[in-house]
Amino acid sequence: MSLHLVIVPILLPLLVAALQLLIGERRRRTTLALSIASCAGLVLACAALMHAVSVEGAQAAVYRIGDWPARFGIVLVADRLSALMVLLTSVLALALLPYALGRWQHRGGHFQPLLQFLLMGLNGAFLTGDLFNLFVFFEVLLAASYGLALHGSGARRVSAGLHYIAVNLTASMLFLLGVSLIFGVTGTLNMAALAELIPHVPERTRALLHAGAALLGVAFLIKTAMWPLGFWLPRTYAAAAPAVAAMFALMTKLGIYVLLRLGLLLFGAGAGPASAHFGSAWMLWGGMATLVAGTIGMLGARDLGKLAGYNVVVSAGTLLGAIGLQQSAVTAGALAYLVISTLAIAAFFLIAGLLASDGDDDTDDTLSLEPYEQPGETPANESLYAQEDESRVVIPAPIAMLGLSFSACAVLLAGLPPLSGFLAKFALLAPMLDDAGRGAQLLFALVVAAGFCTVTALCRAGIQIFWVEPERIFPKVRLTESVSVALLLGLCLLLTVWPERPLHYLRDTAAQLHAPGNYIHAVLPGAEVAP
Amino acid sequence: MELVLAAAIGILAASGVWLLLRPRTFQVIIGLTLISYAVNLFIFSIGGLRTGADPVLHEVAGDVAQYTDPLPQALVLTAIVIGFATTALFLVVLLTSRGLTGNDHVDGEDGTP
Numbered sequence: 200m201s202l203h204l205v206i207v208p209i210l211l212p213l214l215v216a217a218l219q220l221l222i223g224e225r226r227r228r229t230t231l232a233l234s235i236a237s238c239a240g241l242v243l244a245c246a247a248l249m250h251a252v253s254v255e256g257a258q259a260a261v262y263r264i265g266d267w268p269a270r271f272g273i274v275l276v277a278d279r280l281s282a283l284m285v286l287l288t289s290v291l292a293l294a295l296l297p298y299a300l301g302r303w304q305h306r307g308g309h310f311q312p313l314l315q316f317l318l319m320g321l322n323g324a325f326l327t328g329d330l331f332n333l334f335v336f337f338e339v340l341l342a343a344s345y346g347l348a349l350h351g352s353g354a355r356r357v358s359a360g361l362h363y364i365a366v367n368l369t370a371s372m373l374f375l376l377g378v379s380l381i382f383g384v385t386g387t388l389n390m391a392a393l394a395e396l397i398p399h400v401p402e403r404t405r406a407l408l409h410a411g412a413a414l415l416g417v418a419f420l421i422k423t424a425m426w427p428l429g430f431w432l433p434r435t436y437a438a439a440a441p442a443v444a445a446m447f448a449l450m451t452k453l454g455i456y457v458l459l460r461l462g463l464l465l466f467g468a469g470a471g472p473a474s475a476h477f478g479s480a481w482m483l484w485g486g487m488a489t490l491v492a493g494t495i496g497m498l499g500a501r502d503l504g505k506l507a508g509y510n511v512v513v514s515a516g517t518l519l520g521a522i523g524l525q526q527s528a529v530t531a532g533a534l535a536y537l538v539i540s541t542l543a544i545a546a547f548f549l550i551a552g553l554l555a556s557d558g559d560d561d562t563d564d565t566l567s568l569e570p571y572e573q574p575g576e577t578p579a580n581e582s583l584y585a586q587e588d589e590s591r592v593v594i595p596a597p598i599a600m601l602g603l604s605f606s607a608c609a610v611l612l613a614g615l616p617p618l619s620g621f622l623a624k625f626a627l628l629a630p631m632l633d634d635a636g637r638g639a640q641l642l643f644a645l646v647v648a649a650g651f652c653t654v655t656a657l658c659r660a661g662i663q664i665f666w667v668e669p670e671r672i673f674p675k676v677r678l679t680e681s682v683s684v685a686l687l688l689g690l691c692l693l694l695t696v697w698p699e700r701p702l703h704y705l706r707d708t709a710a711q712l713h714a715p716g717n718y719i720h721a722v723l724p725g726a727e728v729a730p
Numbered sequence: 731m732e733l734v735l736a737a738a739i740g741i742l743a744a745s746g747v748w749l750l751l752r753p754r755t756f757q758v759i760i761g762l763t764l765i766s767y768a769v770n771l772f773i774f775s776i777g778g779l780r781t782g783a784d785p786v787l788h789e790v791a792g793d794v795a796q797y798t799d800p801l802p803q804a805l806v807l808t809a810i811v812i813g814f815a816t817t818a819l820f821l822v823v824l825l826t827s828r829g830l831t832g833n834d835h836v837d838g839e840d841g842t843p
């Protein structure tokens with residue numbers, strides 16, 4: 200099945216970003232309108248794509264660029280998982296736009312075009328069907344993310360950004376080494392062709408193939424922030440502007456996506472006895488270590504930004520462990536958890552940003568929970584961007600809004616009933632009980648314990664913020680900012696009320712992932728693979 | 731030839747890693763550059779080493795075994811361009827950090843005042 204819709208999520212943000220660069224920074228309303236149009240268009244296109252690949256009996260949609268046959272040309276593949284991820288990306292971006300409207304976009308140049316480039320890179324990485332283009336799209340999104348991480352400047356941001364860039368450049372080098380080793384052994388980089396070839400790789404080069412795959416895996420584990428490769432994450436995310444950090448919450452999920460995709464496609468059950476389930480034990484135990492490290496960090500976090508950052512680590516650890524189990528039912532639950540935790544963490548970053556700011560002045564410290572010495576901060580130069588501001592309307596009773604959203608976030612992140620966080624965690628944990636393996640049982644215990652620690656950490660933070668100092672003056676919250684938070688949390692609420700169809704979709708997605716035959720047949724119609 | 735190339739890649743990568751772990755930003759960026767040279771040479775060599783073989787087919791193609799694999803060369807070209815761009819971006823951040831903190835330590839502060 201071929202349809203042009205597949206390339207829209209890549210082309211649309213690219214064109215819009217180019218236009219925005221041409222229009223320039225001064226015409227802020229035009230750039231903004233373009234951004235909104237692009238994100239809304241993306242949501243529609245991705246929803247249509249999702250519909251197209253999920254109708255009864257539909258195969259993955261394949262787009263051959265230049266109509267060259269796969270193996271020789273470059274293909275984009277949209278199956279259920281890719282469609283889900285691009286939809287999540289564009290929904291998140293659309294929900295974040297109102298937040299970025301007011302203060303944040305004026306703090307540095309080119310916020311909107313960078314965001315569009317980030318979307319292009321993310322969508323491309325989710326849709327591409329070969330490893331080298333995965334690298335290219337990764338670099339596109341990383342280059343945009345470097346700019347966004349530094350958005351607003353300031354010593355803290357630049358020093359965190361420096362580490363972030365150095366770590367990611369090193370990871371890219373590992374990525375390239377892995378890709379070239381795999382190419383050297385198999386002679387192709389097309390994922391479907393690789394999946395077809397791997398069972399037939401001769402024994403003497405199989406070790407090289409595994410080395411390449413392991414290097415590739417390490418590169419993605421760095422981006423997923425697996426312990427001990429993830430020390431860069433909480434600091435960078437806490438230092439980034441809230442809207443940017445919320446978008447970054449999706450970027451660790453990109454690592455998860457690739458590990459899930461390649462793990463099941465290349466090293467699933469059909470990869471032959473020597474290669475089947477290669478690396479899955481590493482993901483399982485690494486995920487558990489990450490979960491423990493993230494939980495400890497969360498309990499020790501002393502400001503809200505770090506707390507949110509460690510929540511990202513906890514969620515990445517949970518997902519890594521779950522996909523390491525390589526069972527269809529667990530994968531379906533993991534996908535549900537991925538969606539909910541991304542939305543909830545994004546909302547949490549936004550709330551942390553709102554609580555830290557004091558209304559009209561744009562200080563960018565994250566709110567510290569306990570008084571401790573903070574290095575002196577030089578505020579960024581505001582005069583350049585301080586003129587017109589689209590959103591001066593503030594909402595009444597900010598404390599009610601912030602308090603309610605904070606507790607909703609806490610309930611979602613900890614996975615307590617009645618919100619959808621509980622449904623997702625239940626879908627993730629219930630199938631683990633049927634597993635007699637020691638890894639699954641330990642992971643079950645750890646996820647439950649991490650949920651308990653999340654409750655503790657967030658309750659403590661909530662008490663510190665809302666109850667301890669009665670005379671604390673709460674910041675003014677603008678209407679646009681509350682719209683973003685409300686959109687994200689409302690989406691989670693919607694998934695609480697109507698979980699049936701999404702969960703059904705995710706179950707089918709997991710089933711499709713665990714039977715890679717149809718992916719391979721969609722890309723290479725004549726391929727001979729075990730179903 | 732294999733030995734020379736392997737030694738070159740190994741030495742470049744080793745010095746790159748050592749420099750990457752140093753505390754000064756300038757050393758870090760030189761380290762990253764050396765590692766990327768090593769990686770580029772590695773990609774280039776992955777299609778097999780041949781002297782005097784063309785990557786592009788002639789008008790009459792003849793025996794394909796007489797050609798060298800063109801794909802790694804295309805890959806290495808892309809990798810060079812991307813690596814160059816990201817290194818340049820890193821350089822800008824490095825200079826900004828130097829300007830903001832007043833020293834060239836990777837953490838923005840070294841023990842000496």
